[in-house]
Amino acid sequence: MFRLLSLALTLWLTIPAVAVAQSLQDILQTHNEEVLNPGRQSVSVVLDDLIASGLPQALPFLEAWRDREIVQRSTDGLFFRAAEAGGTITLTDLDTAEVVGTSVSAELTESRPNGGVRRAIGDALVQFQLSDPDISRRQAAVDAIARSMDASQLAPLAASIAAEPDPDLKEVKTRLAGMLGALFAETQEARIAAIEALSGDLSVDVRAVLNTILATSPGVAVSVPEGANIAQVLVVGTDLSATDAYTRLVAAELAPALIPNNAIRDALVANIDGGMVGGLPVASLDTDAARATAYDTLAAAGTVAPRVTAEQQAEAVAAHTFYLQYAEPDPVITDAARFALDAIETKVALSQTVDLGLDALSLASIYFLAAIGLAITFGVMGVINMAHGEFIMMGAYTGFVVQQFVPDYTLSIIIALPLAFAITFGAGVTMERLVIRHLYHRPLETLLATFGISIALQQLAKNIFGTQARPLTSPEWLDGALVFNDVIAISYIRIAIFVLALLFLALILFVLKRTRLGLEVRAVTQNPGMAASMGINPDRINMLTFGLGSGIAGIAGVAIGLYAKVTSEMGADYIVQSFMTVVVGGVGNVWGTLAGASLIGFLQKGIEWLNPSNTLAAQTYMILFIILFIQFRPKGIVALKGRAAAD
Amino acid sequence: MRKTFISQNPSVLWFILALAIFTVVVTILSEVTGIGLISTSFVKTLGKTLCLCLVAIAMDVVWGYCGILSLGHFAFFGIGGYAVGMWLMYARTEGIVIESLAGQPLPPTPQEISDAIGNQIFGVVGSSEFPLIWGFADSLFLQLLMVILVPGLLALVFGWLAFRSRVTGVYLSILTQAMTLALALYLFQNDSGLRGNNGLSGLQNIPGYEDTSQAVISIVFFIASAIALAAGYIFFAWIVSGKMGSVVKGIRDNEARVRFLGYHVESYKLFIFTTTAVVAGIAGALYYPQAGIINPGEIAPIASIYLAVWVAIGGRGRLYGAAIGAAFVSLLSSWFTGGGAPNINLGFYVIQWTDWWLVLLGFSFVAVTLFFPKGIGGLFDLLVRKQQ
Amino acid sequence: MSMLLEVSGVTVTFDGFRAINNLSINFAKTELRAIIGPNGAGKTTFMDIVTGKTKPDEGRVIWGDKNISLLGMSESQIAREGIGRKFQKPTVFEAQTVRQNLAMALKTPRGPFAVLMHKKTKTNAERIEAVAEQIGLTDSLTRVAGELSHGQKQWLEIGMLLAQEPRLMLVDEPAAGMTPEEREKTTDILKEAAKTRAVVVVEHDMEFVRRLDCKVTVLHEGAVLAEGSLDHVTSNQTVIDVYLGRAHA
Incomplete structure (x- = not known):
């Protein structure tokens, strides 16, 4: 399976070529403006170049940047890491990590990345951590990716697989990359290959990935929209009750809302006038029918919104099509995911x-x-x-x-x-x-x-x-x-x-x-x-x-x-079951007891599986079954035969 | 006929007489007459005890006379309680709901009333829908019919299945125990429609008699229980004394012989099993309004076994023995577990009866089975023999 | 003369063992018949089949003038048809009086509700006394059956059979455990009963069978080996072989 996965990976991977020897400071100087005043869009240029450089000192820099410790010395425009202690500010060189001197705040300009930028830096950090020499940091990075899967993580994750020294973690990374690939790979072929590679995996997270691809949202329109990736057109009456269908129409603002009974009551209460409402005396309004009549009178007078009749409801429902639409627009992808999921579910x-x-x-x-x-x-x-x-x-x-x-x-x-x-x-x-x-x-x-x-x-x-x-x-x-x-x-x-x-x-x-x-x-x-x-x-x-x-x-x-x-x-919890076992199996026979125990054990589990929410009900049904069973085989499964069984 | 019946069964006369005197004395000494020597709660205990005596004589007929050790008769008792409890709870909640809705500007619709009652009753199990089995709960008459029909039909169907396939002896006991367990487990479910573990409560409040004091209600139920016990006693004494009694005892002693005499043994067993189940249901219907609450724990198989214990201690095969056993053991049990019995200080250990009563009961029951198989009723035989 | 009971081609197998093997045997409306045979010859199983306790694998059991089949009928139905059975071990209701025992057996409606509403009548009392007379227990009517001697219990059970007024009486070892005087009386009771009905006696005791002085059927390995008078069958060489063992066969 992992061979398949790596094959899939090679299909979309373009590992960035990094060979140019340069210092961190050089890269920062190239992007002077972006480092000093980073914006959500502009920061990515810097980050891309940093990642591309493959410099080990980029990692501490990014951490410092995220923590707002990067300053620029106005005298020479160089970037440093600053640390303040007792009014003096110590500056550290970013490439060599050596303290280069002190300074005063007047000649320093701080880089102040905002929240969005810091998040982007954090993402970039994860990518660095994927290749961290410390395995626990690599593990943490992989876990972070698995928690919140994102398209941007695919490339760095895939890039880190080849160099991963730990075989277990390598496997985890490959798997995770496969799942990311299924979700976010750029080409259709790559995604399908990734999806197909997943189909042997029974784990819950793989099933979650496939379900994410297959996520649908309900939709309603006069006719099925062109070009949408439709999962299913719902038939009112079988897939969807008429009431639910109308509720959806109301939610989509395609039909007027129903007036529930308590709204009718509130409306009537609000319009009581001298013991009368809607032309009827209040005391007579003790049935839903009478209340409806009164309400309709009010509606005819324009005091309240008219009720939606059953015919109107049916008409509105009939005039619309209800469907489920995939969030994923490409039907080829959803078909592949459906196929893979079905295969997995059969195995599950x-x-x-x-x-x-x-x-x-x-x-x-x-x-x-x-x-x-x-x-x-x-x-x-x-x-x-x-x-x-x-x-x-x-x-x-x-x-x-x-x-x-x-x-x-x-x-x-x-x-x-x-x-x-x-x-x-x-x-x-x-x-x-x-x-x-x-x-x-x-x-x-x-x-x-x-x-x-x-x-x-x-x-x-x-x-x-x-x-x-x-x-x-x-x-x-x-x-x-x-x-x-x-x-x-x-x-x-x-x-x-x-x-x-x-x-x-x-x-x-x-x-x-x-x-x-x-x-x-x-x-x-x-x-x-x-x-x-x-x-x-x-x-x-x-x-x-x-x-x-x-x-x-x-x-x-x-x-x-x-x-x-x-x-x-x-003991009391087991005694009745034990009796059942003996009686069902047949008295006086070890094999009978074995048969009885097997029957009752499998039966109980079977019933629990059919009705998983309720073990009490399962036990009730099981006992009823046993009572019936005794009717047909009063002597149990393995009955003694001949004269010995006569009494 | 009447005369010969009594003269053949002098114990019936004595029993009814003793019961009548007891009823009159308790009524006079209760709070109703102002004397108040017997508290209302004790009147209730005595009334409940009479109901237990009734179910015990039913048990005696099915076990002591017919030889079927049913471990399901307390379940029938519970079903009777549930049936009447449904009406009590529904009618009382309906009264409360109508009263609370009366303050609203519009008069309530039937649907609103029903929804509010449903909310009140089933809110505790997270539901407000009325289950199907509550369909008759608004009618006292139909619900009282249920007291008879549900235990009767259940006993009829179960008995027909079991007797038809000739399940006898300990097998039958275990099968009835299984039935009881299934019923209890079903009732324990929240979606059983009978409030699961919570059971039915507030049954001591009788709808329509909210202003009547509990002292009066307790005496009414006490007397009703006494009448029911008397009627049940006469009814069963009549059944077991004539030729029916002969056949039934014959079935107990040698089923095959009765069969070869041409009697359809299964019909007789079914008749006894069903009749006693119905009486057990009636006893339960009288018991639970006095107890005030019923929950599935009351129906658990252990309760039916205790019933058998009472009958065994009282003495099987004689109706007064069963009644005495039920009264004696259940009153003794509430005395011991209610803290009435003085603790015994052994110096190194204090015997607290709340903890040790069941140990005592268990072992004394073994002793009774071993040494006094005729139970307390056997003592009467000794007395009668001495007089002669 | 049409037969009261015709058993033909009946076979019963227990766990591969043929207890009854293609057995055919008939009984007339009034006759006394003794069935003898060594242990395991199928005597008790034969009675079990006729009374409905055991269902045969094949064969027919035809009863009475209307030629109805007894197979598929329950024990109590067969008993109501008029077949009474006395067990090997005396089985009377020991906790009840002799009168109650006989009253229960008396031929009256057997349904639960008829029994529940049953009233004592003079005719019934007379019938009980007549039976008691026949079995010599008139003085013991009010005694509890458990107090009776072994022989008296045997008689009481025969009396219960008579009270049932059956057309066929199946009697299993009535003389077991009886004194010679008691045996004689038992013989008289059975002979008297056989005047108005068929009485089939299963017996081990040749002396008792000789006393009955009737047609004898010898069963062996679940089939009829010989039939005829006692002298006739006891002179039959195969019968002698069976009873003496088949060492030389």
């Missing part, structure tokens, strides 16, 4: 889709982490654990507490993950032993009892940690984002959560499919009675399963805490 849309997919993937990972523990307990034991969200919260607070004692964030996360697992595993086992064990075969009561625990745990967390959000800081190496291009980017934290989710998927699959515990768990899931008769202790399995599910919730809590805030209510 594509990238946005990929980006949305990545977002959805990370959301799905979070739901998966939050729900998998629930899926295990629900699937294996048929137990709904309403306190699952609070286990997530406990995990997150564990991470927070660990960070209070271990200041190293990397180490603290490494400690927090197993610790959170241990704590929530313990909490889960305790809860199973004390409460849930007594409520098997009464699933609705389990739901309520665990809900009681959920209220209590939530309030306990509030009492201990307070209501404000606590931070769980991620290690530095998780800061920042993996950037693919100007649109696609994904933060490392989300990648980490994704990786964690994958790890857990693998781990759980391994535990369930490859270990003795997994075998026993599956046996208990499919047929508890048979499993018990084969010497498997369902009590132990239930306890371990519940502990495992809760422990995973704890780890999910640490992960969620890293990217969201840790509050006592964070």
Whole structure:
């Protein structure tokens, strides 16, 4: 792309040839009058020559000139830089930068550039700074140009590219020159070449440049004006409402203004005469129709301006053409810009889709982490654990507490993950032993009892940690984002959560499919009675399963805490989504949970994308979708088949 | 018929009698008669409690008798409140607007009045347009119809979808919870047309009775709540006592068996689900004018779960149990959280009940589920057995 | 004689496993029939199909004089058509009295509003008492069903079936867990019922089947293996093979 750009640059560049050796003073003397009494027009001659000279001492001179420190000694007509200290004025030679002596104000004439001139000098300075040996000054100059793009900056910027030593800055300059070229290059061919060179770039500023070229202004006339670069002729009714069209006519002073209701009211109020206005008693004017009648009477008498009728409005609108006109007069340029912008926007849309997919993937990972523990307990034991969200919260607070004692964030996360697992595993086992064990075969009561625990745990967390959000800081190496291009980017934290989710998927699959515990768990899931008769202790399995599910919730809590805030209510925020994930995916199946999490993650992002202003609405629609989904697949995406699914 | 119904259900008679005595006593002791032993704000609390008892017995019918642990009945309660609140807010704002426009030189047009009301009501969410759902807000009759129709239709459609696909047990609970969450999230939006987070307010002012004191209004609503509770109690006692009760309890205990007996189980569930939703809506319509304000937070899924907690603590499968549970827990809750309960100083730590009440409630609820599955109502069984 | 129920060419597959394989079986308007077969022969699945719990992949199930198809009807519709079913495990409403259990089963309008407005009548009370008499629970009418003995619960469930006045009774292992005296009484109840309707008994217990003294159908791998009197089928070599295992087949 940059090769293309440089090619484009060569098309219009005429690098000024500078070879004549001369001193700064010589140039100034040549333009004696212009230096002493600079005007907006005349100063450019001086500046052009200074730039053309390529003298390094021109830069400090320009700065001094801008700061009004340049004087002319009347004795010999030479220019100096003056500095006043305690009544004496020190003069400095402009070429050698040596102090040449002192003087008194009587023999000096100051050059006093006005505001416009000083701005012109400033522009010229930027051009000098582009080649400044100090990279930070060059950077600042480039930034200044990018902030306010101007035609005059194109040539000096382009001229400075070849000599730019820093490769990064060189790239930035080339890009900027390309954008300037697209806007301001002198020939049509040069601009089109520059525009075409931009078409691979997805960045916001390139799109802004192209949009600047394509900027339109609305216009209205009896017929489309000759020679104007028209973007679109608007059809009233489809592109433009009749009301808006008339408003434009009024704005263009092609039609009389409408009289709004409150103006009618004010006019009537102003003309009340003895309880009557426009021939009607005031008390009867409680409808718009009555007021209109009264107003029309006033208008007929010439007291007020007549109302514009609907027919008149329609007539006026029909008699005119409404269009959008490009500010850029050359249609070839606008066509090229349109083409380039369309190409860019296609790519941007594509990238946005990929980006949305990545977002959805990370959301799905979070739901998966939050729900998998629930899926295990629900699937294996048929137990709904309403306190699952609070286990997530406990995990997150564990991470927070660990960070209070271990200041190293990397180490603290490494400690927090197993610790959170241990704590929530313990909490889960305790809860199973004390409460849930007594409520098997009464699933609705389990739901309520665990809900009681959920209220209590939530309030306990509030009492201990307070209501404000606590931070769980991620290690530095998780800061920042993996950037693919100007649109696609994904933060490392989300990648980490994704990786964690994958790890857990693998781990759980391994535990369930490859270990003795997994075998026993599956046996208990499919047929508890048979499993018990084969010497498997369902009590132990239930306890371990519940502990495992809760422990995973704890780890999910640490992960969620890293990217969201840790509050006592964070569990409640995830519990309904987790249930949805399990139910949509299909109970008792790891793949089902994965499918459920993916569906919900992608769906939520998809709906948010369709309706970006409103996440609440997105969630509402998503839940409605899930309710409908359950209608058609009551057993979830991955349903157990055969007799096992019968009840 | 009447006689046999009462003789078969002696608890109905006792309940109505107790409620009547309670209503009379509260009325006499209120500020209306000049005695003023019971403050107006406490009358309101008691009136609200009666409404909660009504929604609790509806919950008991759907859960305790029919076995559907609905986590959506408090949402129906809220919808009832919103429906009546819309009229209250509209009519009161209309009165204020007309009064303020009366000073103008020209009499206001209907459009001007409507614009001004819109500005007053929706200015807080940056709008002044009347949303479509406020189309009936100017009519008390239609809005009262909405109290019945909206919860009823929502329950009918949702129930039809859910029961048709044979979603049962915890799945159904979660689905109803999802419905509640969707509704709450919808109402939280500013463009929901119901003032988003702000909800509806000023509902304690009854249009047309601006000059009546709150003491009188509170007693009127209190008595109305008591009548509604009594009527609801008799209605549900009638439903669950006859053959309908047999079928409904049969569905709770063994749905498949009822189906193979030739009953269309889904219709029965739908009937119970919808009827109780309508009663919940009515209870809400009586509750919120006493509360004065309604906002989406009231509808959040947690409220419906608390409803289930009340019923469980009071005792499922008996209507008076549900009413007692609702009254007991909600009054206790306002006593603890309102700072009524004395703090306990342990020397090293002071237990402040405003902070610890929910912990206590949570764990005692677990204890009730584990050790007293019949709840407070179970105590009556013990008493009756002892007498025998 | 036209048939009460004609099942023809029915096949059901669960996850690739053929629970019912091209099964055809007919029942007359009044008869007592025993269905036997080893575990997994498809006995329960057959009942599930007839009562509408399971939808077959192919085949026809034709019912009654008007030859209507039962496929596509819901369980409750089929029950109202006159097919009653007793489950393997006794399922009565344990929280309700024997009278309430029977009243619920009694053949009366089944719609919610009819039930809501239902009034107790003398005729209905008499019908309940008649059924109670038949199943020997007259003295237990006011007792809560949960308090009954296992055998009494089985009878109550059969009684509920009778109260439904079905034209076809499907009875799954009625004698399971009963004492010999109780079995005898159960046999009498079923034989009596079969005089006015079709009664199909699924049973494991050969002794009980012999007592029923009726036509026997042997199911195996989801199809009819043999049909006839008990002596006839038990002398059939393939039946013996199936019951003794197919080691030498």
